[in-house]
Amino acid sequence: MPFIPHTEDDIREMLAALGAPSTETLFDEIPAELRCGALDLPPALKEMEVTRLMRARAGQNRPLLCFAGAGAYEHHIPAAVWAVASRGEYYSAYTPYQAEASQGTLQVLYEYQSMMASLTAMDVSNASLYDGATSLAEAVLMAVRTNRKSHSRRILMPKTVHPFYRRVVRTIVGSQALELIELPYDVETGRVDPASLEIHSGTDIAALVIPQINFFGVLEAVDELTVWAAASGAIAIALVNPMALALLKPPGEWGQEGADIACGDGQPLGIPLSGGGPYFGFMCCRKAHVHQLPGRLVGRTVDMDGKPGFTLTLQAREQHIRRGRATSNICTNQGLMVTAATIYMALLGPEGLRRVALQSHQNTLSLMSSLTAIDAVERVFSGPFFHEAVFRTRRPASEIMDGLAERGILGGHELTRDYPELGEAILVCVTETRTQEDIESYARQIASLLSHG
Known part of the structure; x- marks a missing residue:
């Protein structure tokens, strides 16, 4: 935020109301060995000096x-997308934690879910997750919870998955006794050879990740991979580029029965390249898996007078509600990005x-x-x-x-x-x-x- 209105007197009054002698005591539950200690920061600048410095830094950017x-x-984003998303009623009310949230906000999320479910040909979409990499990690964890046939907690992860995504997944699931097994790719075609899965046939595999398109931009043999996963009792996780789904077969139609979970990053849908983010992660699944789906779900209903309305129907992941029983500890749903993506998809069709x-x-x-x-x-x-x-x-x-x-x-x-x-x-x-x-x-x-x- 560009302006922080709290004066030193305001801060002292707030601390007194809390019964805390200093701001430092608000963080006393953090062990000393985990704290970074005093920061070696330069002297504070005045507001005018900060503005000048930031403009100078911005001026160093080169338009390439x-x-x-x-x-x-980098996709073209119609001007109307962020003109609408930046309106106050969207811009400042995009993270509903309670069922009584703004009807307009809830309707946007409902429309988003409907569009994503249609785009992926899946039954259910959440609204939403942090980014594409963490959505894949969440999908892996969800697959292990969902797959009652498997007890191995072994996940097949192709090397054609984005290297950053693979690192994030390892970081998130590495301490949860999951085993990520890397699948090689064919050096001629640039995709996973379904024949390379034969070494894992007959073994206990919890899930198979299937990227489409893969990191090399190559189309994977998604039908064969999905059929193999189903025959092996593994959950098929589709990691997809949503823009590519405008042309390609959606994951809900892969193989004979479709993928079980679809996830990815929604950045191509109206989110600008802004120095590293923010993006948003999406996740869709079959209806049978909905109770293991992390994230919020918005439903459409009618009130006592029969008028249509929208309400939160599920937010199973929230640690502020479920704590240790939550399906995820990620609470950032990137609702503003979802709002922009909904407007983008509605405009383009x-x-x-x-x-x-x-x-x-x-x-x-x-x-x-x-x-x-x-x-x-x-x-x-x-x-x-x-x-x-x-x-x-x-x-x-x-x-x-x-x-x-x-x-x-x-x-x-x-x-x-x-x-x-x-x-x-x-x-x-x-x-x-x-x-x-x-x-x-x-x-x-x-x-x-x-x-x-």
């Missing part, structure tokens, strides 16, 4: 032509989302065609892709990225750290925001950098 994705996508997804795919095809026409560039994977793809050059990926940045282009995501076996590989993303001129410029700059290497 974005070809980066890797979980954060199914056909609008489809056009965005299709244009993004066509632009990526165009870029990869231009890049592979350069002698020193090769496409890494042969599998079909959506709006991201991986290419490799003979020069270090870091040099290519630095060279592009100097020329005003955010060139993609280096894969050398997380996937060294791929060599000097770069993951590049093209959405509907890129023009043909942008695409041709990118290819020209790559060719120029390679010719001077």
Whole structure:
């Protein structure tokens, strides 16, 4: 917040009302060994000095032509989205903890749930979770609670899942006696080979994570993977890009019976790239699993006069209510982001989302065609892709990225750290925001950098 109105006298009065001698005593339950101690902070600045400093820092940002994705996508956001979401009745009332919350807020969440359930072809959607990575962790924990057939707590996690997501999942579930087993990918196609699951056939597996699209932008063999999970008594967890679902088969229709749980990050649905967030996580599931679904559920009902209304019907995860029996200790539902996503989806509709997804795919095809026409560039994977793809050059990926940045282009995501076996590989993303001129410029700059290497 830009202005904190509490004076020193106000603070002293509040502490006196609480019976606390100092602000420090409010945190006395935190063990001393867990505290960071005194912070070595510079002297406080005046308001005018802070404003000048922040403007100077903001001025250091360079507007780069974005070809980066890797979980954060630049899509066009109609002006109406945030003009509506920023209205006071939405902006300041987006986190309902009680069933008596604003009817308008509850209706927005209900509409959001309906849209997400439709987009994923699942029965139920929550509203919502923190981000895509934590939604996957929550889905893993939910799968273990839900799968009564399994006692192993073993989860199959493909290496084609976003590396950051895999790290977050390990951090969250690592202390809960869950075993994450990494599945390899086919170096030719860039996706999980269903045949690689045979080593786990006949063993006790609690869940299988199925990314669509995967981190490389490649489409997975979701039907075969889902059928294998069902035959093995494992919960099928679909980790999906919601924008891709405007074109691709939704997880509720995968295989013979569909996935059990669908989750992911809703950032592509009207959330801008804002220096690292905020995003929001979504989760949908079959109705049979609804009581294990973390997050709030809003239902539509009628009052005593028969008038339609909306109310919270389930908020099973909340630690402030259930404490140790909660399904999750994450309380941030990112309701403001959900509000923006609801407005975005309502404005575009199914056909609008489809056009965005299709244009993004066509632009990526165009870029990869231009890049592979350069002698020193090769496409890494042969599998079909959506709006991201991986290419490799003979020069270090870091040099290519630095060279592009100097020329005003955010060139993609280096894969050398997380996937060294791929060599000097770069993951590049093209959405509907890129023009043909942008695409041709990118290819020209790559060719120029390679010719001077």
